[in-house]
Amino acid sequence: MLWHLQIDAAAGTVDREGRRIEAESVELGLSGPWRITASRGFLVEGTLSKDDLIRAAEQILVDPVVEAFSVKPSRESGLGRANAVHVLPKPGVTDPEAESALALLKDLDFGVENVRTIRTYLVDGPAEELPRLIQRVLANDAVEQAIQGALPFDRLGQGHEYKFHRVDVALRGMNDAELLHLSKSGQLHLSLAEMQTIQRHFAELGRDPSDVELETLAQTWSEHCSHKTLRGLIEFEGQVINNLLKQTIFQATRELDSDWLVSVFADNAGVVRFDDDVDVCFKVETHNHPSAIDPYGGANTGLGGVIRDPLGTGLGAKPICNTDVFCVAAPDFPPDALPSGVLHPKRVLKGVVAGVRDYGNRMGIPTVNGALVVDPDFLANPLVFCGTIGVIPRGMSSKSVEPGDRIVAIGGRTGRDGIHGATFSSAELTAESESLSGGAVQIGNAITEKMVLDVVLQARDKGLFRSITDCGAGGFSSAVGEMGEHLGALVDLEKAPLKYEGLSYTEIWISEAQERMVLAVPPENWKALHDLCARESVEATDLGEFVDTGKLTLRYQGETVADLSMEFLHEGRPAVVRTATYTAPPEKDLPLPDRTDYGDDLLKILAAWDVCSKEWIVRQYDHEVQARTVVKPLVGVDDDGPGNASVVLPVRGSRRGLAVGCGINPRYGKLDPYAMAGCVIDEAIRNCVAVGADPEKIALLDNFCWGNTERPETLGSLVRAAQGCHDYALQYGTPFISGKDSLYNEYTHEGQSRAIPPTLLISAMGQVPDVGTCVTMDLKEAGNVLFVVGETKLELGGSHWALTQGTEGGRVPRVDGERGKATFAFIHSAIKQGLIRSCHDLSEGGLATGLAEMAFAGGLGVKASLQDVPRPEDASHDAALLFSESPTRFLLEVHPDAVPPLLKLAASLPIARIGEVSQPAGEVAPRLVITGLGGQPAIDVSLDDLKSAWQVPLRW
Numbered sequence: 018m019l020w021h022l023q024i025d026a027a028a029g030t031v032d033r034e035g036r037r038i039e040a041e042s043v044e045l046g047l048s049g050p051w052r053i054t055a056s057r058g059f060l061v062e063g064t065l066s067k068d069d070l071i072r073a074a075e076q077i078l079v080d081p082v083v084e085a086f087s088v089k090p091s092r093e094s095g096l097g098r099a100n101a102v103h104v105l106p107k108p109g110v111t112d113p114e115a116e117s118a119l120a121l122l123k124d125l126d127f128g129v130e131n132v133r134t135i136r137t138y139l140v141d142g143p144a145e146e147l148p149r150l151i152q153r154v155l156a157n158d159a160v161e162q163a164i165q166g167a168l169p170f171d172r173l174g175q176g177h178e179y180k181f182h183r184v185d186v187a188l189r190g191m192n193d194a195e196l197l198h199l200s201k202s203g204q205l206h207l208s209l210a211e212m213q214t215i216q217r218h219f220a221e222l223g224r225d226p227s228d229v230e231l232e233t234l235a236q237t238w239s240e241h242c243s244h245k246t247l248r249g250l251i252e253f254e255g256q257v258i259n260n261l262l263k264q265t266i267f268q269a270t271r272e273l274d275s276d277w278l279v280s281v282f283a284d285n286a287g288v289v290r291f292d293d294d295v296d297v298c299f300k301v302e303t304h305n306h307p308s309a310i311d312p313y314g315g316a317n318t319g320l321g322g323v324i325r326d327p328l329g330t331g332l333g334a335k336p337i338c339n340t341d342v343f344c345v346a347a348p349d350f351p352p353d354a355l356p357s358g359v360l361h362p363k364r365v366l367k368g369v370v371a372g373v374r375d376y377g378n379r380m381g382i383p384t385v386n387g388a389l390v391v392d393p394d395f396l397a398n399p400l401v402f403c404g405t406i407g408v409i410p411r412g413m414s415s416k417s418v419e420p421g422d423r424i425v426a427i428g429g430r431t432g433r434d435g436i437h438g439a440t441f442s443s444a445e446l447t448a449e450s451e452s453l454s455g456g457a458v459q460i461g462n463a464i465t466e467k468m469v470l471d472v473v474l475q476a477r478d479k480g481l482f483r484s485i486t487d488c489g490a491g492g493f494s495s496a497v498g499e500m501g502e503h504l505g506a507l508v509d510l511e512k513a514p515l516k517y518e519g520l521s522y523t524e525i526w527i528s529e530a531q532e533r534m535v536l537a538v539p540p541e542n543w544k545a546l547h548d549l550c551a552r553e554s555v556e557a558t559d560l561g562e563f564v565d566t567g568k569l570t571l572r573y574q575g576e577t578v579a580d581l582s583m584e585f586l587h588e589g590r591p592a593v594v595r596t597a598t599y600t601a602p603p604e605k606d607l608p609l610p611d612r613t614d615y616g617d618d619l620l621k622i623l624a625a626w627d628v629c630s631k632e633w634i635v636r637q638y639d640h641e642v643q644a645r646t647v648v649k650p651l652v653g654v655d656d657d658g659p660g661n662a663s664v665v666l667p668v669r670g671s672r673r674g675l676a677v678g679c680g681i682n683p684r685y686g687k688l689d690p691y692a693m694a695g696c697v698i699d700e701a702i703r704n705c706v707a708v709g710a711d712p713e714k715i716a717l718l719d720n721f722c723w724g725n726t727e728r729p730e731t732l733g734s735l736v737r738a739a740q741g742c743h744d745y746a747l748q749y750g751t752p753f754i755s756g757k758d759s760l761y762n763e764y765t766h767e768g769q770s771r772a773i774p775p776t777l778l779i780s781a782m783g784q785v786p787d788v789g790t791c792v793t794m795d796l797k798e799a800g801n802v803l804f805v806v807g808e809t810k811l812e813l814g815g816s817h818w819a820l821t822q823g824t825e826g827g828r829v830p831r832v833d834g835e836r837g838k839a840t841f842a843f844i845h846s847a848i849k850q851g852l853i854r855s856c857h858d859l860s861e862g863g864l865a866t867g868l869a870e871m872a873f874a875g876g877l878g879v880k881a882s883l884q885d886v887p888r889p890e891d892a893s894h895d896a897a898l899l900f901s902e903s904p905t906r907f908l909l910e911v912h913p914d915a916v917p918p919l920l921k922l923a924a925s926l927p928i929a930r931i932g933e934v935s936q937p938a939g940e941v942a943p944r945l946v947i948t949g950l951g952g953q954p955a956i957d958v959s960l961d962d963l964k965s966a967w968q969v970p971l972r973w
Contacts, residue, residue: 287754312368658874694741746835
């Protein structure tokens with residue numbers, strides 16, 4: 018029997034989900050009026066009676082204080098109600114809430130065989146608009162099905178039994194056109210040269226490949242897994258770059274040769290020394306294409322996947338904090354202007370925030386740092402960056418695999434979610450991507466991953482395994498293939514635990530179902546590991562063994578379905594040879610206004626999407642869990658000011674901390690990708706130094722997100738950005754320890770392609786010698802003196818002032834690494850000596866924005882003047898001094914007694930006293946008053962107005 022347990026808001030309570038959907042429908046331009054009643058619930062299949070399910074609902078499934086419920090046979094649900102819309106996961110899509118309910122009901126001995134979640138909506142509104150409402154608001158067709166009226170089924174089913182038969186692909190007889198067609202139709206996304214290489218290899222073997230061999234090669238050779246563009250041959254400006262990563266990012270780290278690095282670019286995350294007992298590691302990943310199709314699922318598993326990176330580093334690190342950065346189009350984008358197959362930016366942003374929120378909060382890992390970037394070219398290709406920092410005991414950062422070690426999978430079961438995820442991430446999106454690649458979106462279950470985490474750390478401390486990695490892109494294919502690269506592996510695929518029947522051996526091998534780790538376990542330790550997992554209710558399965566054959570051998574029910582050379586799998590891919598060109602756009606003058614009042618300009622900048630308050634996002638994350646967060650994401654008298662960076666304590670009882678910051682600005686990338694690299698590196702370091710990090714102990718991570726690099730000009734901009742990373746990392750002495758690239762971020766529709774702007778995210782992890790010396794950016798006390806450190810130049814190109822004015826042109830900010838390094842050293846010394854009360858880095862919006870943020874975060878007024886701001890002659894204009902985004906600049910609040918030692922410490926650096934923290938008189942509200950070069954107020958605005966402009970845009 019299949020029952021529908023429908024759970025509604027109790028009488029007298031607000032149906033918040035229904036009201037939210039009504040509001041969102043109006044925002045998306047769906048004509049109404051709408052009246053929507055929303056319910057959640059479960060479809061429960063089994064031998065249990067209606068009374069049994071009522072009892073289960075009363076005991077565990079329904080909150081009796083705020084919810085009411087009803088139970089009816091599934092076919093009676095929605096019967097006679099044309100306005101009833103049921104939304105439930107498509108068959109095969111992971112349903113974590115249903116899995117938890119099923120396990121709980123079974124534990125309580127209810128006769129339950131299967132459970133699925135369901136949402137039910139009663140919609141009163143224009144009938145002709147209902148299909149658009151379903152498509153735009155109620156359901157995501159990539160992973161959900163919507164049913165109007167009555168439910169048409171009385172069982173859920175568990176799939177159909179798979180009848181094994183080996184499939185060979187007749188590759189040897191194909192011509193070039195057929196090879197390309199197979200690559201596209203099979204979602205392999207391999208080039209003609211790669212398909213030809215595979216064809217020749219199997220011709221030499223005298224046979225055709227099996228389907229699973231072909232899929233394994235496609236996963237391993239994908240851009241996502243092999244980074245073949247950045248590691249390929251590039252002809253650029255008369256020279257041949259043999260490996261862009263090695264000759265730029267890696268090379269900078271080698272040249273710096275820092276003695277505090279432990280493991281860089283060699284494992285799932287980069288590892289550095291922290292203290293005598295522990296090391297720390299950091300990894301940032303992207304999950305862009307899946308988030309474009311299913312924002313919640315894409316971001317959810319993006320965070321879940323990057324949490325597994327530290328867990329799979331060395332012998333396993335404990336995750337202690339997360340980061341996230343989102344790049345989207347404007348949330349107020351006109352709904353009717355959306356291209357086909359593209360989700361609305363507001364829906365995307367809400368979805369990705371919720372995805373990160375739910376995974377991090379449920380695992381008990383604080384999300385402490387991030388950013389939001391809004392640009393129209395992210396409309397069809399949103400970017401989702403997720404990062405995790407972990408702590409690992411000293412001496413456990415290396416691993417090995419020995420012949421005879423058992424291949425053990427632990428954690429979640431294998432399903433069809435994530436099929437072709439790695440190859441899908443290496444392709445451009447189109448209007449058909451949602452329907453063709455919906456299966457490439459995984460669905461996460463944070464509770465399962467938390468259980469896996471706990472088991473891995475226990476097993477690590479007991480010495481039960483020799484190596485570990487996560488099942489990320491490519492699933493078992495990548496995990497086992499990489500671990501056994503220098504040996505060989507023998508895998509029996511039918512042993513893998515499945516979520517449901519019907520999976521072929523190929524689907525088992527390449528599925529990217531979440532929450533799975535693969536371990537190399539000495540045979541004598543297998544029983545102890547199995548027993549440990551059983552005690553913690555984590556499934557553990559012996560899939561085979563690592564063997565010294567140089568072959569990847571896959572079997573299914575005793576028959577060999579793959580027999581691949583490890584050397585060909587990992588070294589056989591033909592080198593990518595591409596031509597790169599770069600011509601800088603001509604620099605044109607940016608017109609400067611002939612006026613004295615810039616108050617409205619500042620209000621517009623504060624209300625810009627990138628600058629405005631992110632409290633709506635931050636408050637959804639638990640940044641206090643684990644009790645490690647010393648400097649919070651939000652600071653100030655009301656805990657709502659924009660902190661520079663967060664500081665966490667990796668070791669309880671220690672005063673040594675980690676600062677976490679980031680830098681990103683694709684507007685610069687459109688104009689000068691080399692300069693962009695310098696600016697975002699400077700910003701990431703600047704954020705960490707501003708709270709107290711030692712600039713001599715800051716590690717960087719790079720994430721390149723670009724368009725189609727098969728176009729020479731696109732690839733050329735990537736080369737320039739990578740060269741900038743090399744040069745500025747050397748100048749600042751900040752090594753790169755890890756990174757990731759995501760290419761082909763373009764959307765093609767009706768023959769027109771839309772690419773994202775060149776986007777480089779730099780994440781920084783800095784070490785704070787004593788968290789007791791940390792400072793925040795909010796003003797502390799009236800009468801204190803304000804200083805600006807660093808030179809303000811006429812650098813308004815790509816600035817937020819130019820953006821809000823609707824003007825183009827100007828010079829992109831450029832970094833002076835030598836002066837910048839000296840400036841960072843000065844700031845660190847001054848903070849360490851207790852000379853600085855508050856410190857704020859200057860970035861988007863420049864000096865005026867920085868002063869405004871410090872003022873309203875501290876609830877204190879400011880009186881300042883532009884007269885003494887350090888500058889070259891051509892920057893002697895109020896607009897330039899107020900809004901230029903020149904890098905390596907700080908605002909400092911200093912007690913009057915600390916001014917002499919501060920100036921002595923600054924030596925020859927550009928530093929000037931520009932004003933003071935003012936105390937409002939009587940009932941007068943605090944104001945920000947900045948006097949221009951002509952002696953007249955350039956800005957005179959109340960803090961209430963400044964803060965309101967800053968908070969309103971994302972007050973959702």
